[in-house]
Amino acid sequence: MKAICWHGRQDMRVDNVDDPKILDAGDVIIKVTSTAICGSDLHLYNGYMPSMEAGDVVGHEPMGVVMEVGNAVTKLSKGDRVVVPFTLSCGHCFFCERLEYSLCDESNPNADMAAKVMGHSPAGLFGFSHMLGGFAGGQAEYLRVPYADVGPIKIPDGIPDDQVLFLSDIxxxxxxxxxxxxxxxxxxxxxxxxxxxxxxxxxxxxxxxxxxxxxxxxxxxxxxxxxxxxxxxxxxxxxxxxxxxxxxxxxxxxxxxxxxxxxxxxxxxxxxxxxxxxxxxxxxxxxxxxxxxxxxxxxxxxxxxxxxxxxxxxxxxxxxxxxxxxxxxxxxxGQTHVQRYLKPLLQKIVEGAIDPSFVITHRGSLDQAPELYKTFEQRSDKCIKVVLNP
Known part of the structure; x- marks a missing residue:
């Protein structure tokens, strides 16, 4: 599949990488229909975030359609349309039970690396360094989503991607x-x-x-x-x-x-x-x-x-x-406890209290992403928010 990969400071490339696979019974695989470049991605782009490695797939604001479902997943089915929060959270640790999902104790497989820097490890994050889990990100054609019964939220029919995509983060x-x-x-x-x-x-x-x-x-x-x-x-x-x-x-x-x-x-x-x-x-x-x-x-x-x-x-x-x-x-x-807010903020969108799509100024394909990173970083062409459609 195609994916946007980090190769160093101000060097994002479109690479062909292996398609994701179910690695745990709690995983799902989604086909990404919309994803976005976040201001936080510019910290990666400009080389501010330690523990990035050449070839890492970036991106943490995705949504799409469920294509494969792990055996332990109970809340999602093939064909469901979902928004995926950027925080990975187990749902049952001390912090998740307090609804402090971005502090999850279980979701970062590289917790020791993070603890050496921070004293404790926060949750794993999609596409945001090996210190925070080394998880492949969502600026790609497909995405593996761990803890699928805790993270993604199903989107009702009739609501376009643009209105709900930003439930993933911003x-x-x-x-x-x-x-x-x-x-x-x-x-x-x-x-x-x-x-x-x-x-x-x-x-x-x-x-x-x-x-x-x-x-x-x-x-x-x-x-x-x-x-x-x-x-x-x-x-x-x-x-x-x-x-x-x-x-x-x-x-x-x-x-x-x-x-x-x-x-x-x-x-x-x-x-x-x-x-x-x-x-x-x-x-x-x-x-x-x-x-x-x-x-x-x-x-x-x-x-x-x-x-x-x-x-x-x-x-x-x-x-x-x-x-x-x-x-x-x-x-x-702190990083956002995204899962805590998904249902109430989706409800505000459904009720018409807000249409989050107003921030979108630029669109493109994955092939256009490296140039759009430059546009976003330089704030040229009146760029405020970029959405990619794989």
Whole structure:
């Protein structure tokens, strides 16, 4: 089958690889009908994620049709149309029973490798390094899905792929980011970044009772999407001082809740630190950028909450923990417990409360994926979200 494979920094290729097979009685095989390039995939593309190996199949936002079913699978049948969450979860460990699916104790076969870096291993993830399981990803014609009775959700007839595909990751991720804020009725929520996850965080903040949502970015098309689809007020961080503008908007108090929906590949409005980090990257030394997190700490009101759905991949220097401690800020973060949100968010789609397809700007085949990775990474051609149809 065809699949998108990582071959090094900024080197994604279309390879012919072996078709997946049932390896465990709890597996299913799906024929992928739609899959997407995620902002997190750019961390792989830019060489930020350790333990990638040449030839690894990437991608963690797939859906498709069940083609084969393991003997132990009870909830799915051949022909079912499903969305597959990016987190692999056993469903019965301590963390899964607490609905903390991205912390599953059983699904990462390389847990020892992850524990050496993190202290403990999170769940295995599709297409996201050997440290997180080495599972083949979903930017491919077919995909093996372990723990099939725990992960995939069946999709009702009549709903197009575009409306439900993002249940695999970015819609639940944006929702959990807003939920982690602990939004109280009428709160002001500031969202750094206007990429796909941020767009769903904005939508979700309204769902959870926000009184005001402010979106921060520098890309005109992203800011426009936040205004038109997200009904957010916006700040262009290269044209305005974010701290001063947020203080003006909140009478000096600061936003109640802040969301860092950017993560490791943040940009700053100039400054020595960004120049240094850019120089490191020019010689292929990855740098996790603290710009957004530092700014959110400065801007958040005293006693407020900072939610971090943006992915960081290693140690982060330059985070102002002193101000965070003295302002009594609460931090919540983590990979998304996708399975927890699948049914309620699917219901919102069915009811017409949201049509997640609004974020799609680019489409292509697997053969076009390497070039679309470049387009997405460079944010050229007004690219916000790429969907691939194998």
């Amino acid at each position: 819609f639940p991720t944006g929702y959990m980011a807003a939920e982690n804020c602990g939004i109280e009725q009428g709160d002001t929520v500031a969202v750094w970044g206007c990429g796909p996850v941020a767009q769903f965080a904005i939508q979700s903040a309204w769902m959870l009772g926000a009184g005001r949502v402010v979106a921060i970015d520098r890309e005109p098309e992203r800011l426009e999407m936040a205004r038109t689809h997200g009904k957010a007020e916006t700040i262009h961080f290269e044209q305005e001082n974010v701290y001063e503008r947020l203080m003006e908007m909140t009478q000096g108090r600061g936003p109640d809740r802040c969301i860092d929906a950017v993560g490791a590949e943040a940009h700053a409005a100039g400054g020595v630190r960004e120049v240094i980090d850019d120089a490191k990257e020019a010689v292929h030394v990855p740098a996790n950028h603290p710009y957004v997190l530092a700014e959110a700490i400065k801007c958040c009101r005293k006693g407020g909450t900072i939610s971090i759905p943006g992915v960081y991949t290693s140690t982060l220097n330059g985070v102002p923990m002193g101000p965070a401690m003295n302002k009594a800020l609460t931090f919540k973060m």
